[in-house]
Amino acid sequence: MSSDASPVPAKTPVTLREVAAAAGVSVATASKALNGQGRMTAETRERIRDVAQRLGFRPNSLAQSLLRRRSFTVGLLTNDTYGRFSLPLMAGVSDALVDNGVSVFLCNVEDDQRLGQLHVEAMLDKRVDGIIATGKRIDRHLPVDLSDLRVPVVYAFTQPDPGAVGLVSDDAGGARLAVEHFCRLGRRRIAHVTGPAGFEVVHTRADAYRAVLQENNLAVSDPLLGAWSEAWGHEAVGRLFGKAGKEGWPDAIFCGNDQIARGVIDALRERGIRVPDDVGVIGFDNWEIVAEATRPPLTSVDMNLATLGREAGLALLSLVGGQPAAPGIRKLPCRLVVRQSCGRPPGG
Amino acid sequence: MSSDASPVPAKTPVTLREVAAAAGVSVATASKALNGQGRMTAETRERIRDVAQRLGFRPNSLAQSLLRRRSFTVGLLTNDTYGRFSLPLMAGVSDALVDNGVSVFLCNVEDDQRLGQLHVEAMLDKRVDGIIATGKRIDRHLPVDLSDLRVPVVYAFTQPDPGAVGLVSDDAGGARLAVEHFCRLGRRRIAHVTGPAGFEVVHTRADAYRAVLQENNLAVSDPLLGAWSEAWGHEAVGRLFGKAGKEGWPDAIFCGNDQIARGVIDALRERGIRVPDDVGVIGFDNWEIVAEATRPPLTSVDMNLATLGREAGLALLSLVGGQPAAPGIRKLPCRLVVRQSCGRPPGG
DNA sequence: TCGGCTTGAGAAAACCTTTTCCCAAATCGA
DNA sequence: TCGATTTGGGAAAAGGTTTTCTCAAGCCGA
Helix, strand or coil, X not given: CCCCCCCCCCCCCCCHHHHHHHHCCCHHHHHHHHHCCCCCCHHHHHHHHHHHHHHXXXXXXXXXXXXXXXXXXXXXXXXXXXXXXXXXXXXXXXXXXXXXXXXXXEEECCCCHHHHHXXXXXXXXXXXXXEEEECCCCCXXXXXXXXXXXXXXXXXXXXXXXXXXXXXXXXXXXXHHHHHHHHXXXXXXXXXXXXXCCCHHHHHHHHHHHHHHHHCCCCCCCCEECCCCHHXXXXXXXXXXXXXXXXXXCCEEEECCHHHHHHXXXXXXXXXXXXXXXXXXXXXXXXXXXXXXXXXXXXXXXXXXXXXXXXXXXXXXXXXXXXXXXXXXEEECXXXXXXXXXXXXXXX | CCCCCCCCCCCCCCCHHHHHHHHCCCHHHHHHHHHCCCCCCHHHHHHHHHHHHHHCXXXXXXXXXXXXXXXXXXXXXXXXXXXXXXXXXXXXXXXXXXXXXXXXXXXXXXXXXXXXXXXXXXXXXXXXXXXXXXXXXXXXXXXXXCCCCCCCEEEECCCCCCCCEEEEECHHXXXXXXXXXXXXXXXXXXXXXXXXXXXXXXXXXHHHHHHHHHHCCCCCCCCEXXXXXXXXXXXXXXXXXXXXXXXXXXXXXXXXXHXXXXXXXXXXXXXXXXXXXXXXXXXXXXXXXXXXCCCCCCEEEECCHHHXXXXXXXXXXXXXXCCCCCXXXXXXXXXXXXXXXXXXXXXX
């Protein structure tokens, strides 16, 4: 059925010239007929369209791009090979763009200056309409200079150049979501176990954590800074619950990521401390495969990275379309995904 | 420094025509000078090159592609948004291609027939030189028909069309690696806990598992089929170690993936069974973030997906270059990454 | 019947590069 | 000195499409 019926999948693509010849008109007329431009009888237009359809004509994007100075292609730069963050981000970007008929060049630059340069030049040579730069850390630049390009650039989840358009997650807001949730649940002694001091988000979130506690007249204990690992979660539990007096123990722990939270929960269980009955736990990142495998499943802050990517894609598109965009960093809200590790409200 | 020195980043790209004018030659001569073609005095060639350099000339890939009928661009189709498998794969593909001056279109088709069609048509319109199809399962097709395209297609880690070129991991070999390693370590009662029966690899690996046991004159117990989850790992340990007689307990467990292995190890620890002293554990996938977080760190079979991707990229390139490639499925070897969950050899 | 306007459609330029001829000048051999 | 060959470089076509101009035919009112 697929071999001889219907539009033949020509081995060599059919050109507008061939369509025009088959319809007995000039290429100019054929072009106008297919694009709804120009003036001609409805009959002629129909006939040309039929012929094009029958021949399986598809315009050569290369030729179109050359002429229009617009390729409907953008470059997506990333340095996150291992991609826990960049994957949803990239998926979001890609979705937003593909829905608008724009293709995406995948450019993995690792942390290699040379590779970055190479990619950027290749993209420019291929006349991309714009570039999206994404990373795995909000507080680091990609190893490429995108400051003086002739195409618009949008930064998503990576440090933007000054004066550029950047989208990041609202980490402070995300932290508030978690800590305020604990407060509403009636938790009073809320600890914070998080990553290394070298990350800006560690401080952003810690500040928000402190602010919420103060707003609720709760005692503020110093956040425990360590690593983004399960092992650190374990160790932190040792420090928090090692003290003699049970009354000093926290009844809630807000963790800087889901791996730490996983380590925390495992360590608590090993000590016979019940989650969420004795201690509530909330993570960050909502890495589903981890959050759903903890026992009990982990409540976590989701950075909505797919949405972030989508927004970045749309922002670039409007820039490409000539809309001026307000430069600066736009922070997108996080959301709290409630599972079972934080407990139910007292009344519930 | 970057604003007025050095090759000016022209707002509008400089064309060959401009280079030719500036050098006082024709565009034909300019082209030939830059490409090392044609005949002219060395002095002329040098002068043109200098001018091009000074003006920051870069040829317009669109125009080149149009003429050469070769775009130095390929499409990468994937349905693995979540990407534990596709990320290293894509990184490998991308590396191999970029090293050869080829750009990659990222096409996320989810499991959406319509989206797949859309992407394929867009790629064809943009005159990609070839397509790489990747997935998350070896035994499933992508939701797109790539059988009658006018460009070569390579399948990596997804089910190829008959007669096409496909690269997959050698799951049987990978399983052998694990089970033989156990045998060498002197383990005698080796169990296999793996995923659901609906996956072909479950059977491939189980068969290899059985074969190795027979070759070593060891008792073959039926593999335990379940899910690809930690929870199933837990449950499986309950089944394996629930029986009364300690002498019937396995002394090694080969797991179908790292999450199962993680569940197994956690469950063993909860029962007071020591890993690797009492029971050795080996996982599959070598998902580093999991394998390194288990206690003890997990020995695991690595499918070398980055290498697989790289090979797929190179295979496509040679196809594009006109080299005929032997159709059929090529299986690439796995490797065993030894950590501490399987124990040391008796003598060590 | 004639001048002006609309209609329908084609010719040609443009986008930018590569490549195939082609030609004038220079060089060579005799 | 003359014909043949080489040398250095240019003109033009090609690749496929879009768009601006142009133009002939048909129509209107007078």
